[in-house]
Amino acid sequence: MLTGIFCAALLLAWGLNWFALIPWRRSLDDHWTERARRLYPAHVSARLNIWLIPATLVLGQKLILPEVQAAWFLTALCAWMGTLLGSFPFDREVIPELASFRVWLGLVIASWLLQFSVWILFVAGFIVMPERFSGQTMWIGCGLLIFHTWINLGLFLRLARLFRLLGPPPALLKLIVAQVSQRMGKPCRVWLLDSPVSYAAALPLTGDLIFSRRIVEVHPEAEIAAICAHEIGHLTEPRMTRVGRWVGSLKFFPWLFVKPVVNEFAFGGLATLAVSSALLTVFSLRLARRMEERADAVACDNQAAEGIYARALERLYETNQLPTVMPGNRKVHPHLFDRMVAAGVTPAYDRPKPPEHVAWTTFPLCVVIGIEIGIVLSHAEGTELKRLFHPDPSSSTSVQSPDWKLLSTHSFTNNPYTNSTSSESQR
Numbered sequence: 001m002l003t004g005i006f007c008a009a010l011l012l013a014w015g016l017n018w019f020a021l022i023p024w025r026r027s028l029d030d031h032w033t034e035r036a037r038r039l040y041p042a043h044v045s046a047r048l049n050i051w052l053i054p055a056t057l058v059l060g061q062k063l064i065l066p067e068v069q070a071a072w073f074l075t076a077l078c079a080w081m082g083t084l085l086g087s088f089p090f091d092r093e094v095i096p097e098l099a100s101f102r103v104w105l106g107l108v109i110a111s112w113l114l115q116f117s118v119w120i121l122f123v124a125g126f127i128v129m130p131e132r133f134s135g136q137t138m139w140i141g142c143g144l145l146i147f148h149t150w151i152n153l154g155l156f157l158r159l160a161r162l163f164r165l166l167g168p169p170p171a172l173l174k175l176i177v178a179q180v181s182q183r184m185g186k187p188c189r190v191w192l193l194d195s196p197v198s199y200a201a202a203l204p205l206t207g208d209l210i211f212s213r214r215i216v217e218v219h220p221e222a223e224i225a226a227i228c229a230h231e232i233g234h235l236t237e238p239r240m241t242r243v244g245r246w247v248g249s250l251k252f253f254p255w256l257f258v259k260p261v262v263n264e265f266a267f268g269g270l271a272t273l274a275v276s277s278a279l280l281t282v283f284s285l286r287l288a289r290r291m292e293e294r295a296d297a298v299a300c301d302n303q304a305a306e307g308i309y310a311r312a313l314e315r316l317y318e319t320n321q322l323p324t325v326m327p328g329n330r331k332v333h334p335h336l337f338d339r340m341v342a343a344g345v346t347p348a349y350d351r352p353k354p355p356e357h358v359a360w361t362t363f364p365l366c367v368v369i370g371i372e373i374g375i376v377l378s379h380a381e382g383t384e385l386k387r388l389f390h391p392d393p394s395s396s397t398s399v400q401s402p403d404w405k406l407l408s409t410h411s412f413t414n415n416p417y418t419n420s421t422s423s424e425s426q427r
């Protein structure tokens with residue numbers, strides 16, 4: 001049974017990703033900006049598959065084999081592992097440096113171990129959270145708030161080093177960072193991220209910089225120095241901004257209390273959670289966006305010659321096959337096209353159209369999940385919905401039904417303890 005789920009997830013992931021990449025394959029002779037535009041939706045869909053395919057299979061099993069519902073967690077785990085393994089052909093095709101299965105597997109295991117390490121206490125906190133507000137609610141909330149702060153203040157780095165994702169920088173990178181750091185009067189530590197993707201980040205709350213191996217391999221020294229100036233620009237953010245980053249990183253925290261809040265305040269409580277989470281998200285996004293523009297200006301002021309920073313940005317986006325113009329304007333970083341213009345260089349091509357948000361392959365999955373949820377809720381005879389709008393203290397145990405746990409746990413674990421990384425300033 002579980003082997004079948006694993007194989008079904010693997011084949012679904014492989015097939016859907018293969019279809020999603022067709023437009024990108026057909027753009028082989030186009031300019032890199034067009035290739036990146038075609039790749040973006042396939043990339044987003046491949047990432048969504050990691051959650052959508054297990055959700056489809058878990059709900060499908062619940063409907064087709066209701067007698068084995070108790071094992072839904074094992075089903076989800078097998079489907080998730082199958083989906084991850086089915087993503088290997090996609091990653092290998094898009095990032096040729098990941099051609100070795102051993103290298104790919106090592107990176108995937110290390111990065112998921114890191115994410116699970118910072119998620120697991122929150123998932124546990126959510127599960128053991130009592131149905132009603134009590135002293136235990138406060139202790140769980142305070143404990144996780146301290147843990148979250150610890151992640152932001154250095155635990156994330158320690159774990160990344162433990163899982164060998166981060167290591168000491170090569171001599172050249174160390175020298176470049178030391179020179180820029182001295183010139184800008186801001187001491188910092190630097191780490192090398194073992195990744196085939198070009199990536200650089202600053203952790204303003206700890207004063208650390210991270211550069212990926214790829215960025216060191218691909219960029220000339222002057223461009224690495226310009227990128228370094230951008231990241232050190234983040235380290236010089238005002239104290240209140242750093243506090244704001246920490247507050248914004250709590251955007252998913254309110255959902256920890258969804259069980260007692262729904263029991264005590266029903267739909268009004270749920271709406272309050274959603275609004276507070278949305279407000280924190282908007283706040284953190286706007287703050288991060290302002291800080292990216294500030295760091296870009298700092299990099300321009302500290303580059304060795306006019307245009308170096310703009311070329312570094314362009315090379316980074318080209319290496320990672322990232323679109324020059326993203327869909328929508330709600331990303332942390334401004335569009336590459338605008339960043340280059342702001343850095344004093346007009347790109348040698350017209351402003352490209354933004355890509356689609358997702359590939360078409362995501363829509364069938366969403367439709368199937370929608371139908372499955374509809375059937376599951378109708379089988380529950382509306383009990384869960386009635387409870388949501390008319391809480392009844394005498395029947396609080398019904399909230400613990402598998403349906404409720406399945407749906408709410410899934411949405412909570414979408415809290416990407418990227419919370420912890422939201423204090424990072426990814427380029």
Ligand SMILES: [Zn+2]
Nearest residue numbers: 295425426427
């Ligand atoms: Zn940045």
